[in-house]
Every structure is written in structure tokens, then in C-alpha cells.
Amino acid sequence: MTDHFVFSRRQILKSAVAAGGITVIFNSLPSMAQRASGGQSGGSGWMGPPGKARFRIEGLPKVTGQKIYARDFRARDMKGWPTTERYAMVLRATSADRPLLAIDLSMLPPELQPRRVVTAVDLASDGIQLPSSTTPPDGRQKVFLAALNQVPAYLGQPVALLIFENYYVFRDASRLLRFNSEVLQYGPPRTPTGAQTYAPYSPPTYLTFYDDARGQVRFSQVKDGSTNPYSSSTAADKEAAKTRELIQKELKTAGWKVFQGTYETQVIDPMFMEPEAGLAWLDRANKRMNLVLGTQSTNGDLSDAFSLFKNHSTGPLDVQSVVLNSCYPGGGFGGRDVSVFPILMLLAAAYSDGPVRIAYDRFEQFQGGIKQLGAKMTQTFAVDGRGQLQAIVSQLSLLAGGQNNYSQWVAQLAGYCGGGGYKVPRVAIDALAQPSVGVVAGSMRGFGGPQAFFAVESMMDEIAASLGRDPIELREQNALAQGNYTVTGAPLQEPMRLAEICQLARKQELWTRRQEEKAKRKQQGQLYGVGFALANQAYGTGADGVMAAVEIDARGALRLTSNCVDMGNGSATSLAISTARYLGVNASRADMGQVEFFDVLGFVNAEQQPVGSSDTTKAVQKKGETFRLLNSSQLLRRNERPTTHESTPTDSSNPWDNPHYTKSYSMSSSACITAFQQVHAIEQASRVLFATGLFPAARKLWGLPPTNPLKAEETHWEDGFLVAPGLRRLAQADIAARLHADKGVAGAMVHALYQARWVQADYTLEGSTWTWPIDGLCTRQAGASSWRWHERKNVVAPTAASASYGRSLYSPSGALVAVEIDPPSGRVRVVEVHTFLDAGRLIQPELVSGQSEGAVAMGIGYALLEQLPLGVGGAGEGNWNLDRYRVALAGDLPLGRMKLHVLSPLPPPDDHPKGIAEAVLCPIPPAIANAVADATQRRFRSLPITPARILESLRS
Numbered sequence: 036m037t038d039h040f041v042f043s044r045r046q047i048l049k050s051a052v053a054a055g056g057i058t059v060i061f062n063s064l065p066s067m068a069q070r071a072s073g074g075q076s077g078g079s080g081w082m083g084p085p086g087k088a089r090f091r092i093e094g095l096p097k098v099t100g101q102k103i104y105a106r107d108f109r110a111r112d113m114k115g116w117p118t119t120e121r122y123a124m125v126l127r128a129t130s131a132d133r134p135l136l137a138i139d140l141s142m143l144p145p146e147l148q149p150r151r152v153v154t155a156v157d158l159a160s161d162g163i164q165l166p167s168s169t170t171p172p173d174g175r176q177k178v179f180l181a182a183l184n185q186v187p188a189y190l191g192q193p194v195a196l197l198i199f200e201n202y203y204v205f206r207d208a209s210r211l212l213r214f215n216s217e218v219l220q221y222g223p224p225r226t227p228t229g230a231q232t233y234a235p236y237s238p239p240t241y242l243t244f245y246d247d248a249r250g251q252v253r254f255s256q257v258k259d260g261s262t263n264p265y266s267s268s269t270a271a272d273k274e275a276a277k278t279r280e281l282i283q284k285e286l287k288t289a290g291w292k293v294f295q296g297t298y299e300t301q302v303i304d305p306m307f308m309e310p311e312a313g314l315a316w317l318d319r320a321n322k323r324m325n326l327v328l329g330t331q332s333t334n335g336d337l338s339d340a341f342s343l344f345k346n347h348s349t350g351p352l353d354v355q356s357v358v359l360n361s362c363y364p365g366g367g368f369g370g371r372d373v374s375v376f377p378i379l380m381l382l383a384a385a386y387s388d389g390p391v392r393i394a395y396d397r398f399e400q401f402q403g404g405i406k407q408l409g410a411k412m413t414q415t416f417a418v419d420g421r422g423q424l425q426a427i428v429s430q431l432s433l434l435a436g437g438q439n440n441y442s443q444w445v446a447q448l449a450g451y452c453g454g455g456g457y458k459v460p461r462v463a464i465d466a467l468a469q470p471s472v473g474v475v476a477g478s479m480r481g482f483g484g485p486q487a488f489f490a491v492e493s494m495m496d497e498i499a500a501s502l503g504r505d506p507i508e509l510r511e512q513n514a515l516a517q518g519n520y521t522v523t524g525a526p527l528q529e530p531m532r533l534a535e536i537c538q539l540a541r542k543q544e545l546w547t548r549r550q551e552e553k554a555k556r557k558q559q560g561q562l563y564g565v566g567f568a569l570a571n572q573a574y575g576t577g578a579d580g581v582m583a584a585v586e587i588d589a590r591g592a593l594r595l596t597s598n599c600v601d602m603g604n605g606s607a608t609s610l611a612i613s614t615a616r617y618l619g620v621n622a623s624r625a626d627m628g629q630v631e632f633f634d635v636l637g638f639v640n641a642e643q644q645p646v647g648s649s650d651t652t653k654a655v656q657k658k659g660e661t662f663r664l665l666n667s668s669q670l671l672r673r674n675e676r677p678t679t680h681e682s683t684p685t686d687s688s689n690p691w692d693n694p695h696y697t698k699s700y701s702m703s704s705s706a707c708i709t710a711f712q713q714v715h716a717i718e719q720a721s722r723v724l725f726a727t728g729l730f731p732a733a734r735k736l737w738g739l740p741p742t743n744p745l746k747a748e749e750t751h752w753e754d755g756f757l758v759a760p761g762l763r764r765l766a767q768a769d770i771a772a773r774l775h776a777d778k779g780v781a782g783a784m785v786h787a788l789y790q791a792r793w794v795q796a797d798y799t800l801e802g803s804t805w806t807w808p809i810d811g812l813c814t815r816q817a818g819a820s821s822w823r824w825h826e827r828k829n830v831v832a833p834t835a836a837s838a839s840y841g842r843s844l845y846s847p848s849g850a851l852v853a854v855e856i857d858p859p860s861g862r863v864r865v866v867e868v869h870t871f872l873d874a875g876r877l878i879q880p881e882l883v884s885g886q887s888e889g890a891v892a893m894g895i896g897y898a899l900l901e902q903l904p905l906g907v908g909g910a911g912e913g914n915w916n917l918d919r920y921r922v923a924l925a926g927d928l929p930l931g932r933m934k935l936h937v938l939s940p941l942p943p944p945d946d947h948p949k950g951i952a953e954a955v956l957c958p959i960p961p962a963i964a965n966a967v968a969d970a971t972q973r974r975f976r977s978l979p980i981t982p983a984r985i986l987e988s989l990r991s
Contacts, residue, residue: 079623081608085615085755088879092608092625093363093601105329105362106312110390113327113360116316121150121391122205123383124197124212126219127402128187129912131437131472133221135181138195142215147208153196153386155182162346163382166339168373171437172233172470179378186225189437190911191402191474193379194219198387213398214914235467236435236443240450241265242522243275244462245282254278255524257839264463282426282461291417291425294498298490299977300960302409302434303901304401304910305479306922307366308603311376311404312394315384322355324384328377329364331600332703333628336377343381352385361628367602369479370405372705373440401903401915405477408445408468409434409905410486416494417461422502424513426461427522429453431487434905435468436475442468445476448573449483451841452957454522455491456533456571457513462522473905478705480893484572484957492568492961493976496968506965507546510569511537525840528791530945532938533571536849536871539936540567543869545851549969552853562856566965569849570957573842574707574950578790578833580699581708582633583716585614585622585724586782586815589775591768593622595720596784599713600628600704604952605882606713612879613714617721618729619752619767630701635822636786636811638697641690646700691794691832697810698833699788707950710878711844712789714948719809720783727800727814728780729757732773737762775817784822786811789844791837796827846954847873850894852962856970858989861982863899863967865891867932868959875949876940887935887955894959896923902979 083089096102110120128135140148155178158165165179171188181187181194197212199205212218241263245254252258254274262275286293314327324344330336337357344354364371376393383391395403410433417426431449435442450466466483499506514533520526540546549565556563584596593614601607611622626632638646690696702708730747737759739745750757756764774781780800786809788794793808800814810830813822837843851869856862868891874883900921903910910920940946960978968974973988 082621082623085620085752086612088608088612088621091605092611102363104309104312104365105314105327106309106365106394108314108327108362109392110314110316113314113325113390116325117389119389120201121387121389122199122202123387123391123393124199124205124209125379125393125399125403126194126197126212127911127913128181128190128192128194129219130221131187131190131192131906131911132224134186134225135183135194135219136222137183137220139217139220140212142211142217143208147204147211149197149199149208150388151198151386153180153198153382154194155180157386158382161352164342164345165378166342168438168440169375169378170439172236172439189472189474190906190909191913192437193375193403196379196383196386198383198391233470235469236439238443239263240447240464240466241275242450242453242462242464242466243278244520244522244524245278246460246520252520252524255520256841257524257836260839279463282428282463285461286415286417286426286428289417289425291419292501294416294418294494294501295414296494296497296976297411297413298493299412300410300486300489301901301978302473302476302903302905302909303407303480303897304404304903304920305366305368305370305407307364307368307370309365310395310397310400311371311374312392313376313380314390314392315380316390317354317384317387319351322353323358324354324356324381325358325360326377326380327360327362328380329362329371330374330377331364331367331371331602331705332373333359333361333598333600333630334701335373335703337630339378340381343378343385361600364600364602367600367604367704369477369482369705371602372405372478372703374405375403375438375475397916398913401910401920402474402913404474405440405479406436406474406903406910407480408442408476408483408486410449412486412490414490414494416498418498418502422504422509422512424457424459427454427459428463429465429490431464431466433466433468433483433486434471434473434476436471436473438475440475441478442476445478445483447483447841449487451522451573452484452487452571453491455488455495456515456569456847457510458515458519459522464522471905473909474911480897481572481953481956482706484570484953485897485960488568488570488572488957489961489964489978492570492958493964493974496566496965497974505541507537507541507567510567511541514569515571521840521842523839523841525843528843530941531571531845531847532873533569533847535938536847536873537569539871540849540851540869543851545853545867545869549853556855560858562858562970563853564856564966564968564970565851565853566962566967566969567849567851568958568961568965570954571845571847572954572957573845574953575712575789575842575844576702576706577840577842578699578788578838579706579708579712580697580701580786580788581712581716582636582701582784582786582811583610583713583720584632584782584784585618585717585720587618587724587728587771587774588781589772589817591620591771592624593618593620594624594626595622595717596626596629596632597713597717598628598630598633598701599709602704604709604886605879606704606709609709609878609882610713610717613717614721615752616718617725619755619757633784633786635813635824636784637695637824638700638786638811639693639695640700641696643693646697689832691830694826694828697786697788698790700786707952707954710875710948710950712787714878715789715793715808716785716787719787719807720785723783723785723807723812723814724780726805727783728774729770732770732777732779733757733765735777736765736770736773778817780814781817782815782822784813784815785809788833790833791840791843792833794833795831797829798825798827800825844949846949846951848951848954848958850958850962852959852966854963854966854970856967856985861985861989863980863982863985865895865927865963866929868929869934869936870955870958871936871938872951872955873938873949874951876946877937878948880937883937883951884935886952888933890952890955890959891933892923892928893956894963895927896921897978898960898963899979899981900927
């Protein structure tokens, strides 16, 4: 169910072979101050006590202007690059109903003409292979750049790359080309012979679930596999259809009260701080592609590079190695996940005679950047006489753009969220990503959850009003609990605190005194309402592979390495303080966005193909200071990578019998995987390093003989000192010094996989065997030049059924929102927000608080302000900016009245940290909509709820 998230090496290996072997190199870039002075930036002042941070690891550079992004770099800043820099401009289609006849650049004088114009003809003649994510739906032209004499597939589709001599030529030329309707010339509109429809992006999501009166699941995705109830291809398909027929029959005959409604959400822009920008240079002499990007999908960008040039083993497009310089992305939220921008950057470099830069302004970002999918959701809910939910039948149609991107997976998660946080014994949900002529959409801002929860939570309020029930109490009655099943049939294996959230919300003064406050505001001529919404958003993708390495130097300073990208969400800070649990101190250095470093793990997939950045990857030689801030270029020397491991042959049908197999190697930094998945990898690497490196060194400092039974778990850290019963305190730095003197284990690298549970295995090191929740392990001795791979044994693999769960990790949340409405203007003002959240064990509370406040701002924008027309008049026409697109500003927020109630963590093992960024967002928009309905006594089933719509409703 989640193979789309797995970084498959199979395709990359084919590409590498075809290209004669591709080397992949990942670098990180320095802050502005480091480039200017060559010195360090930030120091360790961000650190609090072990396990805590005073501020974010990049906080000081951020507030002093030293934190910089991809758009801040030029070719002259890159060591070894030519200093002459070309500039590229992307021409995009402004019509999707007329054939594109010509590109006219005659308005440019000779001195402003581009050096090169790259069109679909060039890509076709040069055999450029575009990745599958850029494929339009069946029936539309199968080209990345819109071709002449064809109708563009969608608004904003790239038409041509114009490569200019330098910035000054680009600047003057763009002034003549921008907003000029003569540049792209179209024919007359095509007379439609009938409404053109396209099949949904595959795979569609069909969920059929039936739980009988005895609590036994009769049919589900987990029990019977993925099915298509509209097909009769398999016996399971036929059974799914019969089950749905039974549900429809019971809706008519069981005596339940049935509610129906259609709900809509709009297309929105992620609005991250920095529009996309980057540099690229194809060094033809060395057959090396160099990239400077801010991205959350380093693995995907690598895969795209392989795909583009796999047919070229000779000639000017022969690429034998790829260097990715990873920068801060300037915000992500999914808007940089499977973005087409890196592809454009790669193509520009391929056709440029030197380094080339693309830097979107906000107009270009609106026209070409990934959007959130709009949605139309038709729901039927049935409740019995007690108010207990008995059935949900839903059709969710999410409006994707003219390319595939992640849209089908966003629709899938929307389907999984279609039951809300409720126990429902009968479910029939269709969730489809429908192609459109709009700008390409993707995974940003909630990955389908906000769309689904808006529909579900709006209907729950409507049901409560019809039944005369308290809407929070009705939710509490129906809330999912441990032991219940999700809409896929997955058993909920951990405590679910949805009912507890409802209980807390019902006791809040904001809720209990709402009628009193309503009467008070009415006397002042204002309408007032309070709304509640519940959410049970999943985090992770269902099968998540993560990796981490932790290394200690002779002074006790820790360096962590992770493939995770910090998108502004504080991931680097969270990981840097996560080492303290087992190693006593925070990491002083975090190398983020690294991929090739972990090739030493030597994994293969089920087809025995290696997975990783590239099987021919060579280690990157790096040098510099011991300490560095995140994303600086001053790195320690990496260890030489040993020979790639040979796959262990096996005749077993179970791929886990191969000690080099893993189901999911790595994934992009999305799906809120930092707090649970990535932190787990860091903690386990730290745990291994302590057990095999620091603890043996500590035993020697204590003078303990081998016969002494003291175990590692009988010790603990206090303020940087290791403490054991009856023994003197040992400073962490002293232990590290002894470890290095003895050439002990100074580094641990792990890979971990979560699929309903962590894969675990036994590992034997230095004559001792440990069982750890990881599926791959390497260690490095102090002073050694290479990592040692350790074979795992006695693997406890995921259950077969868990592959069909869809999701198994959840962060329950709820929101109470109060609004005030001015009847003469129709303006809605959010005046107070209370958010309730089960975040598990908090890693850094301030980061959770920041995520919550950001969610309130995004939720207010989503519910009341933000909107982009999907087709004509929308952002794809290239004339949208912040003068037309309204986002929430400080004046739109209830500053000082946004309160977050985080539930106290449960006792272990149920206290694990949870990914919460999407969870805190999901209940905000429906809570606002429910508050508006409470204030106006009118229900708004589509977003945004604008003043004009309020006025129209009040007048009717």
C-alpha cells in the first residue's frame, strides 16, 4: 500500500548501468557568515541541558540573517565552479483549451535574445526520459514541455526554457516577456465534441468494511486485500460489491436516521517563505551534474537525475556523477515534495554552456508551484436511535492538476480519514484523484487529511443539531478506542485518547459559557459562535524506512547524520537533542539531508537489487572544523566506503531471510515522520554506541572486572555524568577519551523500519548479543577508516496483515474555536482557539507549540481567506501574487488567545513521541466552520467562508 514512498533503487540501478555507473555526492552549504569569514557560526549556545534546547539549532543564524537558502547562492560561491552564470526563464502555458501554435520572441532586441531555447522538440530528439511523476493522464500529450500544435495539458505547464547570457540580460528580457500575451500564440478554442473526461490517477482507493454485530470483521482491506467493488476481476472484488449492496440495503431498511451532504474545499498555495530557486552546472569535462537545491525530497531528486540521463552514455548529456548541494528549503509543507522544479533545473543545466540559475519570483511560484488539492466530498452517514454511527458511505474526488505527482496517494489518505476518529461498523469509501487543467497539486498541508476532516466534522455537527445532542458529547460517544478497527480493518493497537479530548473540551469555559457570551455579543451587535472538531490524523506512511548515524570524538562531542531534511519544522533541533537519552549530551552537529553516507548498510530489495543512492557511490571527502551548524559546508572527513555487500542468496520465499533485505529504505521528509520515526533511528544509534562503546569504556574507568554483573541499563546520565549504583560519577568527556584511547566503538549507524511495529533483530558484537528494534547496523572503531557491517539474525519482521493496514500511527487532536461576526460587513474574526493534542512524549515543547500556532494560522487561511480558481482566472495564468491571494496575517490571528493543551504522556511503552504537524492543522478549519454555523445558524459546506457568502446567507 505504500510502495510509492519507498526510494526504489531498482530504477536507479538500471539508470546507473545504462549510464556506465553514476556516482552520487551530497554536500551541504555554509551560512553567509561562514562564507565571508571561513569561521564557525552559532556555536553551542542553542543547547540547553541534555535533551533540551534553548532555541533552535539554527536559531541564531536565522535571526541574524546568516541562515540562507538556495536562492542566496551564486555560481561564484561554489568552489570549483565557473563564475560566469547563465539565467533561465520558464515560459508556461496560459491556456489549456487552445492549441499552442508558436513561441514568439520577436519583441526582444538582438542583445536580449536567449542563448538557447529548449522545447519539447529538444527533449524528444535527445531522448530525455522524464520521471513518471511528470506524466499527464491518459488522453493528453505525453510530454513534459507543452508541444506546438497541441493543446497544453494544464495551465502553467512548462512550454520552453529560455537560457540567457547573464542576470542583466535576463532581467531586461523578462520585463518584455512577462505578462505579454503575444509571446505564446494560440489557435482558436477547440470545439468540444463532448465533455472530455480522464480516468482518475491510479491507483484509486476503494475501502469496503463491514463489522457485524458480534464485533467480527466480515470484510475489510486488511482481511480480504485491496478490492475494486466496480470490477468482477476477483472473488474479493465480487464480495466487496456484495458487501456494499448489503450496506445500501441496510441504509434503507434498518430504521437508522440517514444524513447526506456534499462538501467542497478549495485549491490553495503552500505559501512557504522562499519561492523555489537553485543552481545547476553540468561539468561536461568530468561528466558531473552539480545541483544547488532547497528540497525535501533529496532521494526523489536523485532518482529524477538518473531518469533524465539514463539513455546517454556518451555525448554532451553523458552524466556519470551527480553532486547535490543541500540547502535549507525555506519551508516545505509538502510543497517541495516531488516538485517539478529540480527537473527544470536539471534540464536547464543540460542545455546550458555553464552554470545556470533559476529563481522564481512569487508570480512564478503561484503559476508553477505545487498546490493543495481541492476536493468535492459527498457523504452519507447513518446513526441509530442512540446516536451511534452505523454506516458511512463517501465519495471523495480530489482535484489534482495536469500531472500525477503524489495526488493519488493524497486521495488515498483522504479516504483513510473518511471515517474520522469514529467507530463505524459499515464503510464504503471511494477516494479518487481526478485530473484537471489546474496547476499541479501534491501533498502539501495535510496530505488529504484537512479535506476529509472538514467534511466529516461538518456532518457530525449537522447530525448533532438534528438529534438535539451536544456535538462534543456525540463525538465522545462514537470515538474510536483501542481494540476498534479503522476503515481499512486495521486494529488499533495503542490507546486512543479521542474520548479524553472530547471530555476536556466539554469542560472548557469557552464551551460551557458560549451561550452567555453569545447573548453578550448580541447586545453589542455582533454574532458569536463556538465550534468544535475532532481529528485522528495519521503520521507516517504505513511502511517507513529511516536511518541515522551518531559518532563521538575524543572530547565527547557528538555528530549525527540523517537523511531527514529540516523544512523549517525544527527537525534538526529535535534530532540533535535526542542523542542525550543514551549518550548524556546533545549532538553539537547535525548533518541533514544525507543519503549516500548510508550506502555502507548494503541493503537490497525483494528483487535482490541494491537500494541506496547508487551502488557505485564513492564516499565524499569533506574537511573542516569539528563543529558546524546545520547545512554548512565545513564537514569532517567521511570514512571511505567499503566494498558493496554481496546479496546473500536465499531460496526462501520470505525476503527477510536475506540479512541485506529491507522493505523500505528511505523516504522524503514528509508525513510528519521526525518525532517518532527519525528520532527512533537517532536514539537507537545512540543506544548502540553507548552499549558497545561508551559503557565498555566506563567499565574500564571504574575498574570493573569482566565478572562484574553491572549492565548498561543499570546506569543513567545526570548533567553529563554517567551514574551507577555505588560507583563514582564519570564525566562523558572522560569516557569518550578512554574510548578513543582503547580504539573502541566510536560510531553507530542504523536503519530502522516501522510497519505497525518496529522490525527487530539480534546483533552480535565483540562476543555479546543484543536485540534491538533496527534492521540494519554498522559500527566504526575509533581511528578506523571504514564502517563494519554486522549481520542481523532472528528477525522479527512485520506481519503479513500489516501491509494492508494503510496507517497504524495516529495523533488524536481537537480544537475549540470561537468566532465573532460583524453582520454589516460579514467579516469573520477568530477570537479564541483551544487546541487539544495527544503528542505522546514531547521532545521539545516549544517546537510543538510553534507547530500548533502555525496550524492555527494555516487553518484560518484555509477556512476564511485562501482561494485559487482551479481553471480560467487561476494562478496558472501567471498573474497571481499576494495582492490577490490573501493569507492569514497577524491581525487575523487571536494573538494571546491561542491555547494548547497537550495531554500528559501515557506510561511506557505508550509514551512514544508522535508526529503532530498535520494533526494540529486538521481540526482547525472544520472547527471554524462549525463556529460560524453556531453564530449564524446557517451551514457552510464549502471553503473558504468569505464575507460575501456570509452576507448573502444572512440576507436569505
